[in-house]
Amino acid sequence: MSKSRKVFPGDEIAVEEEYAASDGTFVSDGKIYASQIGDLVLDDDEYTARVESPNPPNILKEGDIVYAVVADIRKTMATADVVAKDGTERQVGGETYATIHVSKISPGYTEDVSKELRKGDFIRARVIGIKPSLQLTTKEENLGVIRALCSRCKEEFVRKGENRLHCEECNYTMSRKLADDYGDVQI
Amino acid sequence: MSGTTDMILVNKDGKRIDGRTPDEHRDIKIEAGVLANADGSAYVEIGKNKVLAAVYGPRECHPRHLQDPTKAIIQCKYNMQTYSVSDRKRPGTDRRSVEISKITAEALEKVVLTELYPRASIDVYIEILQANAGTRCAGLTAASVALADAGIPMRDIVPAIAAGKADGYVLLDLNKEEDNFGQADVPMAIVPSTNEIVLLQMDGNMTREEFDKAIEMGVRGCHDVYKLQKEALLNRYSDGGDSDE
């Protein structure tokens, strides 16, 4: 139950009496206008007017898969800087500083955050909250560490077993919450 | 505006040296989405002007002290390439480009819904590849298309064009000779839906009557540019173009 046509910023698309203004629109004097170029969707079931932009700003929302670098390890959480959203090359706009609570790192019980994640690790994670701050989880199979360097000699860790990493240079072994494609990540 | 010449810029039939009538703009070509890395981009030719614009953002604001907790800021950088003018331009920023960058950002500020992206920056880069009078208007016209191409929420798309005066005639969209040897130059930009003016400069010598005529001509010229801006965006997004580019 929706109609679609191409609209431009500033085009009047509906009146507030009939529709609620949604994504890609703005309201002025009771009228709804497009704020982005895209396809107009007047949803007659939900009574919303929105514009589907073909190239929207990259603002994170719940459910998004992101790539991040672990910034710090604390007692009950890790912090990370989000560098990209899966499926787009566009830089992330808005907040990129995220937290991962100890209970959201792996499917099992996590006693020590530093046995699952370490500072400098590259991770793939899912956004589970955006307010009041960005929150991530790495619980799922394809989430977790995707690239890590040996904390002793900075050589690249090789996967050895489900959640273990091994350094072939100095023979050091550490545990991590690994994503299932560690060692051959394609993005 | 400074020079003098024996050249007849407008003949007694009201024809200009490039064959245009007083209220006619030069050929305008606009293309949206021309750069792979930028979030939005546009290429504009107005007569012999060749201009590229790129937009990044909303993205993290650098330098951080410019961040505004209530809205995004628009940072604009207008740059003339060294070989864009007849004498080689020294590379780097000069006072003229700083001023043009500032008024361009301010003109765009009026239409961009900056309140949606607190603390972020929307960065606009304008490169003049070839200059032939009217680069600031071509640059702003390109920047507006690049912003729309980048999906930046806006109240409207801003077009810009100059009016002016040469040989006593009020003219639209001055070319190089008219700009150099004419009597006035009035670059302007408007919000098409309301005809509000968001950029206006003037130098030279005009009566009230001439100025009113220039504004009227400029507003009509802006609406012509606006049509071409929309066409460019439609071309970009109607043939299933790749939105990530």
Add this chain to the structure above:
Amino acid sequence: MSKKIISEIRRDHIFNLLKEGKRSDGRKLDDFREIKFETGIIESADGSAVVEMGKTKVTAGVKIIPGTPFGDTPNLGVLTTGAELIPLAHPDFESGPPSPESIELARVVDRGIRESGMVDMSKLCIKEGEEVWMCFLDLYAINYDGNLFDAFNLASVLALKTAIIPNEQYGKGEDVPLPITCLPISVTSAKLGSSLILDPNFDEENISSARLTVTTDDDGNFRAMQKGGQGSITLDELSHCLDMAVAKGEEIRKLIG
């Protein structure tokens, strides 16, 4: 910065492919991306060119202006090369004074042109000790996806090759083509692990340990080189780079005629 981190994340996959002699965009190790070019794009310049290598796009323009020769070369013209990595070309590029990267790019391109004698500087003398033609070659990145060395080199060669000395503009007679003696072509090899590849894209360039730019002349002789990056190159690798530079240089020279 974020794009470089993404290159890091892609590192494992790119290296896994290289072990099988493959690249992520389907090229062979010594393949260039498709090269497109056009000259005479800027009327206000005395010579100009745009070059595309895949998604890398650059422009070059030459301004030729009368000026005073250097004291030690009173009868020779002057070549000055500048390169700008403008923010329009990549989200990580910043405006401001030239970065070390852009200065190195300009100097390596300049060296290839200068040392090959591409422009016959002795024919650029207007009045010995007083006036010579000065060639200002300016390079701009328009879209950056790796290998600016070779893209800038090619754009420079094309802009100079089609440049005109603007005698008329300065009341010195008729316009004539800039005197050109040869076409110096640079070929840059990048080292990833133990593999050497040509024409690296952005990701490949970022995870490479070293690169070597080799510029050859029409006879396949070497005219300029520059090693870059923190890694090293073995003597065997060097030999391979030189072979590739000669072979590929020949191909590219044919392409631009």
